[in-house]
Amino acid sequence: MARIHHLNCATMCPYNARLMAGEGGWAEPAHLIAHVLAIESNDGLVLVDTGLGSADVANPARTGALFRHVVRPEYLLAETAIERLRELGFAPADVRHVVLTHLDVDHAGGLGDFPGADVHVFRTEMDAALNPKLRERTRYIQAQWAHGPRWVPYDTEGDRWFGFESVRAIEGLDVEVAIVPLVGHSRGHSAVAVRDGDGWLLHCGDSYFDRRELQTPPAGPTGLRIFQAFVEADRRSRLANQQRLRELAASHGDEVRLFCAHDRVEFERLGGRS
Numbered sequence: 001m002a003r004i005h006h007l008n009c010a011t012m013c014p015y016n017a018r019l020m021a022g023e024g025g026w027a028e029p030a031h032l033i034a035h036v037l038a039i040e041s042n043d044g045l046v047l048v049d050t051g052l053g054s055a056d057v058a059n060p061a062r063t064g065a066l067f068r069h070v071v072r073p074e075y076l077l078a079e080t081a082i083e084r085l086r087e088l089g090f091a092p093a094d095v096r097h098v099v100l101t102h103l104d105v106d107h108a109g110g111l112g113d114f115p116g117a118d119v120h121v122f123r124t125e126m127d128a129a130l131n132p133k134l135r136e137r138t139r140y141i142q143a144q145w146a147h148g149p150r151w152v153p154y155d156t157e158g159d160r161w162f163g164f165e166s167v168r169a170i171e172g173l174d175v176e177v178a179i180v181p182l183v184g185h186s187r188g189h190s191a192v193a194v195r196d197g198d199g200w201l202l203h204c205g206d207s208y209f210d211r212r213e214l215q216t217p218p219a220g221p222t223g224l225r226i227f228q229a230f231v232e233a234d235r236r237s238r239l240a241n242q243q244r245l246r247e248l249a250a251s252h253g254d255e256v257r258l259f260c261a262h263d264r265v266e267f268e269r270l271g272g273r274s
């Protein structure tokens, strides 16, 4: 069974807790995390997402004014994946693969810390990030991949994963990792499924932001719903895909453990320490 580490690679503190977390005061910040997986495999470490990287911490301005002043990350070096992994006894060169849910600033920031890794991503998302439309230019930070990563883009080929289109990433690995396109939040946003014993983990990225959004009927903090609508690339797809996740959680919640990138409670339930 694959050894899987849950890492928080950026704490973000947007105002205010009542709106963004559904509890706490109007003047208190909420605490969102950046949920990263580090999977030990026969071919080194596989990261799913990267959070913010050391270059973002050294130069917060590069992450953009909106992200910096509205989402309000703490920019702590100790939270970057490279430092989290060092703490676990790994070297940066141990990371041979990175699989991304999407290329937003708080997911791709650590790419530059692992320049030797192959970067596996849904082709639509890679195309969007490398050739952003005008309104996408604030979400995709070109400096985060200016080092020229070895991109490995994927198209779906009709493989099904619990009824979703998917594609198996990283051939030859002793751990099954699948990219499951779930577009809407960004143009090529995807979930990433990782085989974990008899079941699966499904990193849902930013398909939803709060565990209560997967309830039927959905609930969750108003501020987070507004934020998601503000940054979405395609509302209809985003809402439809969120509904499909709700159905997956209801019908296969025993086999598939779903979590999103930014919910601290889900992270702690899976054994992460934030």
Ligand SMILES: [Zn+2]
Residues within 6 Å of the ligand: 104, 106, 107, 206, 261, 262
């Ligand atoms: Zn995000």
